[in-house]
Amino acid sequence: MKPAPFEYHLPSSLGDAVKLLDTLDDARILAGGQSLIPMMNLRVVTPSHLVDLGQLSELCGINETASSLRIGAMTTQRQLERSELVRTCCPLLAAAVEHVGHQQTRNRGTIGGSLCHLDPGAELPVAAAALDAKLKVVGINGPRALRFEEFPDGYLTTSLDPGEILTEIEVRKAFPHEGHAFIEFNQRNADFAVVSVAILVTVVDERIGQIRIAVGGVSYAPIRLIEAEAALAGNSADDQTVDTAEEIASAVPCQGDEVSPAEFRQHLCGVLVRRALKQAIERAKAA
Amino acid sequence: MPELYPIKVQVNDNIYERLVETRMHLADFLRHEINLTGTHIGCEHGVCGACTVLVDGASVRSCLMLAVQANGRSVTTVEGVAAADGKLDPVQSALSKHHGLQCGYCTPGIIMTILEMQRDGGGCRWTEVEVRKALSGNLCRCTGYQGIVDAALEVLTPAAVTNRKSMRT
Numbered sequence: 001m002k003p004a005p006f007e008y009h010l011p012s013s014l015g016d017a018v019k020l021l022d023t024l025d026d027a028r029i030l031a032g033g034q035s036l037i038p039m040m041n042l043r044v045v046t047p048s049h050l051v052d053l054g055q056l057s058e059l060c061g062i063n064e065t066a067s068s069l070r071i072g073a074m075t076t077q078r079q080l081e082r083s084e085l086v087r088t089c090c091p092l093l094a095a096a097v098e099h100v101g102h103q104q105t106r107n108r109g110t111i112g113g114s115l116c117h118l119d120p121g122a123e124l125p126v127a128a129a130a131l132d133a134k135l136k137v138v139g140i141n142g143p144r145a146l147r148f149e150e151f152p153d154g155y156l157t158t159s160l161d162p163g164e165i166l167t168e169i170e171v172r173k174a175f176p177h178e179g180h181a182f183i184e185f186n187q188r189n190a191d192f193a194v195v196s197v198a199i200l201v202t203v204v205d206e207r208i209g210q211i212r213i214a215v216g217g218v219s220y221a222p223i224r225l226i227e228a229e230a231a232l233a234g235n236s237a238d239d240q241t242v243d244t245a246e247e248i249a250s251a252v253p254c255q256g257d258e259v260s261p262a263e264f265r266q267h268l269c270g271v272l273v274r275r276a277l278k279q280a281i282e283r284a285k286a287a
Numbered sequence: 288m289p290e291l292y293p294i295k296v297q298v299n300d301n302i303y304e305r306l307v308e309t310r311m312h313l314a315d316f317l318r319h320e321i322n323l324t325g326t327h328i329g330c331e332h333g334v335c336g337a338c339t340v341l342v343d344g345a346s347v348r349s350c351l352m353l354a355v356q357a358n359g360r361s362v363t364t365v366e367g368v369a370a371a372d373g374k375l376d377p378v379q380s381a382l383s384k385h386h387g388l389q390c391g392y393c394t395p396g397i398i399m400t401i402l403e404m405q406r407d408g409g410g411c412r413w414t415e416v417e418v419r420k421a422l423s424g425n426l427c428r429c430t431g432y433q434g435i436v437d438a439a440l441e442v443l444t445p446a447a448v449t450n451r452k453s454m455r456t
Contacts, residue, residue, distance in 0.1 A: 008290065033356070034333060037350075040310075041312070041331050052356065078345070102424025103400070104348050104400065104424050105333060105348065107347050108348075108351065190423050190424060
């Protein structure tokens, strides 16, 4: 028996789940469990209560609006991977999810769980940062909405209150003439990324229009390279612009560890931004 | 006091009703509660793939799923793969034929993964790269993977192995 003892709750409605989280002490939300259960098996975390959202079918599924996809927080990574809607309307998300874990973990792991766990090496938060995803959460005081940039609040920590549940992630559809790229470096296939880069760029008349660059693995949560975005917008979509992007990205302050020190991550940041931008521009030109 | 929870799970062709501790993961349930020891436990934190089983047809790490989460679901373990008369499934025969195992510890998990690949991608042309990527969640320390990949390719895309073999000679 690996995890420490806990009490298990399986609410049948979102309202019940919110009430449970409000009344229980030391409760954790169980979504797909692909990060929480290993942490419990290793006794890194020992919650007294688990509130399993597995019964809440209202949190599963992908709905299309005119300009966006609304994705239920309990939608599995495998559902995203296989969704024609995601592939055609939000190819960046489709590209990111391919890098998430193995098929056996994607079958259980959820988009909401991945965002809320907020591992610095996780891919979906990086895609959410580039897409400027809108999040819906619900707590005992009712629902509220926030943008992804307001979401991270520290290492493995979000700005949600302990009693709040992430219910929906809204991502915009790809713009016309937009290209995307998601590239990462990791030690083994399907590992968490050491550094990952998500780029969205529109190219009109050979010039960069809107551009979003998000990088994961260089800080506790994904960062947007706002400075690079501003410097690149309006430039001609050529190799010189890619050079400029690499130069700015290689100067981003990085946090490192013993395995992948800050200098290594900084180097990766530059190289991966270069490769990703090149690919995204090519795709934008072909779009 | 351990927290107990009643569950009813179909495993292979049988229904089991048990009172389990909430903290018991599915792999321990299969091995200790219903004595199906074909599902092996390696790392117990979701890295090695030895404990892979099918839950409602989808491959999952049974060490990363609580037994209580399997309540009302259908689980397939390696014990449920061969025919009732003991005749091996084509996936099992292919692994045997291509020497896709030595110690056999990882084999049950690999069989379950290939079964899912076969179901999802039946009729597709699998490339060796795709097969290696799909099997990357199952670690094997004996074989060097070549035999496993050959077995998977034979089952998934019979022509691919024949072609590759003839290219070797």
